[in-house]
Amino acid sequence: MAQGWILLLASLIYLGILFAIAYWADRRSDAGRSVIDHPTIYALSLGVYCTTWTFYGSVGRAAATGIGFLPIYLGPTLMFALGWFVLRKIVRVAKANRITSIADFVASRYGKSQLLGGLVTVIAVVGVIPYIALQLKAVSNSFTVLAGGPDLVTARAAAAPMLQDSAFYVAIVLAAFTILFGTRHLDATERHEGMVAAIAFESVVKLLAFFVVGLYVTYGVFDGFGDIFGRAAEIPRLAKLAVARDTAASYGSWAALTFLSMLSVMLLPRQFQIAVVENVNESHVARSVWLFPLYLLLINVFVLPIAVGGLMQFPGGVDADTFVLTVPLARGQEAIALLVFIGGLSAATGMVIVETIALSTMVCNDLVMPLLLRWKALGLDRRPDLSGLLLEIRRWAIAVILMLGYAYFRAAGEAYALVAIGLISFAAVAQFAPAVFGGLYWKDGTREGALAGLSAGFLVWAYTLLLPSFAKSGWLPSDFMGGPFGLELLRPQQLFGLAGLDEISHSLFWSLLANIACYVGFSLRRSPDAREAGQAAVFVGTGDARAGVLQWGGGAPVAELLPLAGRFIGPERAREAFARYARSRGVRDVDALPADAGLVHFAESLLAGAIGSASARVMVASVVEEAPPDLDAIMNILDEASQVRAHSREIEQKSRELEAATAELRAANERLRELDRMKDDFISTVSHELRTPLTSIRAFSEMLFEDPRIDLEERKRFLGIIVHETERLTRLINQILDLAKLESGRAEWTSGDVNLVEVVRESCESLSQLYRDKGVALTVALPDQGPIVQADRDRLMQVMINLLSNAVKFVAPETGRVRVDAEVEHAGVRVTVADNGPGIPPEDQEAIFEKFRQGGSVLTDKPVGTGLGLPISRQIVEYFGGRLWVESRAGAGAAFIFTLPLGEAGDTSE
């Protein structure tokens, strides 16, 4: 067995290491290089959830109920799945309001009520004391086991004198350590970077220690998981642990424990402290939602093997809560036992440090300071610097809380296993759930609702869980359990005759029922007043800071606010904070700050960081000429919060539309560039087309001009060419002008009833000479009764002549044939000009309707037209609502077809 002094030395060295880590982290933080600004550190520090309950108690629970220890860790896993928005929302709200504790959070939410803050504090302190007792019990047990052997624990006299009780010394050492640790200086934001770093370190230590003992038991003592469970399956008493009791009550209590731990992981003062108050960066929450559950999983892997292994090792008599120590001890592995002891110590110190710091902040800010400040006889309102007093109160609070924990341990600790004690605390903090979660998502909760709900839930909890724990340990008369005055209906653990539930589920059901009913019922009695509505806007809505500012109807000058803040956080720090605020508002000097509501709000939130929001409000109100706050303006902000959400959805919609519009614009721009290129092409083509006849004209003119000896015959021929080229030039220019007019929409159109057959016949006649000259056969098939269309006669003529002259150009002389026919279709008339020329390959069939594009290869064939006829024709036909296209196969001729709708006049006149 280890010597007591070795354990003591090891403990002190370990605490010294913790202190060094905290000191180092604080120094780093002061230097601006925070070590805890990392999501993994944040997740590890959340591991403060695993106390000696987990370290020693889980094994005890597993030895009694098999997997019954697990819901306590499954619940947080589920809660953290929601943590991504629930926890983040709490963190955001808390940061915006400089919330320093869960009491502050609730008080602040319901109109910064001091009464509410005090009530939450009382519930938290009373509720958590059994939990602290649990830590004392576990550490002192482990000490006794290591120093005296396992037999001592069972044989331990319940009423050892206080001065010989190791738990008493554990409590004193922990109190001293926590005071040194957490209240060295008063932080304006109540953040303790050094503490968080130490807690993260402790999480690693306890996980490692548990892993070592787990591996030792599983693979050192036994031969792996299979071996342990295989052997256990042969012992009927142990085989039962592999399954849960298959009853409704068993599943019910499983669900109740899961639910309870879901709430506790958010609402326990120490979890709130670590997860919310000490959070450095909101984004760390994201990583923790899976890393923290992973930590819980790892620390639980070996629980059941150790429990089963321990039961086989000690068939009877040894407290299962100490198996992690006694199993290695019984095999002479003192080093492992010492490591386990350190692990358990780290689990206990982690819990006690954070819990008591959180509770002491609450006691100081929400319980003691409000009372002291009201007690005029003390003259506190005249003392220039109260920051020392604040620290003093916190130190005393830590000492008192630990002593209360010890007192509970003496009174009731022996009657319960570790886990059972912890569950009592879980059920107490679960009472915060309606006020906290309701306050986050329901705008209409009021101060009275929260007060009534919390009080009712707390009273029912105390009656059904706390007092019975006293009664069971003989501290209260045992006939209390039979109901007061012998009233069976009021039996604390079978309230109103509700039997069949375990005591935790029973208490949880009745207390939360009373709590929620009162919270909702009292909240609905009246609508929220201005202050509550304003805080609802801040908590439920988007955290609009204006709601906080608007609660101050009036202002106050710096000269009054600065000394006020200085009294609580120290004059120098107050001056620095005010200077920062002045800079942020663009004011050069602190004294030049305008005495408006914004300044008052700033001073209030600065104070809130030190003394809690409720007290801060009271203190600030003492120097501000308070005008009634503007309820309408606050309600507007509340409405705005929902409008803002609607707007943001609208904006998203708009931005999607904008993206679509941008894409369209980009396409249009592309098209414009294309058109620009086409225009350049057009101009260069036009110049080229004009230059060809001009060159020819100039060449022949120069020849005539320079050589007078050319004979008449030659002259005549040259002049003929010149006339011909001039005509071509004129035609080209006419067509370009025509096209330009058509495209710009400035062409003159005379629209009227036109007999299409007449137009076709006339065109054919006017070109018949040309056809005859070339020896091309022209067949015309037209209906007798001409269809009437609404069009410009001359323009239609132009189209027909163009198509006919194109056809004659491309067919071979002598063998060429061109056929023209017109027929009336259902809604229009269709004219076809077909030839037996070379045809147009499919890839060119659209191209020939572009300007200056001609059939046949440009390189090999001499151009036979201007290249503008077809584009012009298409423009004309389309203008009158028709279509012009070509159908052709290479080598098999081409058919140019256009359609025109039948004119209305044509339908009625005939």
Add this chain to the structure above:
Amino acid sequence: MRKSANERRLTAQRLVALFLLGCALFNYPVLSLFNHPAQLLGIPLLYAYLFGAWVALIALIAWAVERGSD
């Protein structure tokens, strides 16, 4: 860590869905399906199931939050 509003909404919905999945996996009646004295690879079935489901749930939650955050 920047995510668009749409991605955030999707992440939130995935997490709520995983929460509900977890509620179903860790409670009656699903639990009772594995509540036999049987063993899986030498480990009691219920114990193996709970830890298996737990690991899977944590993996899915990790997938949901870490996706696209880097």
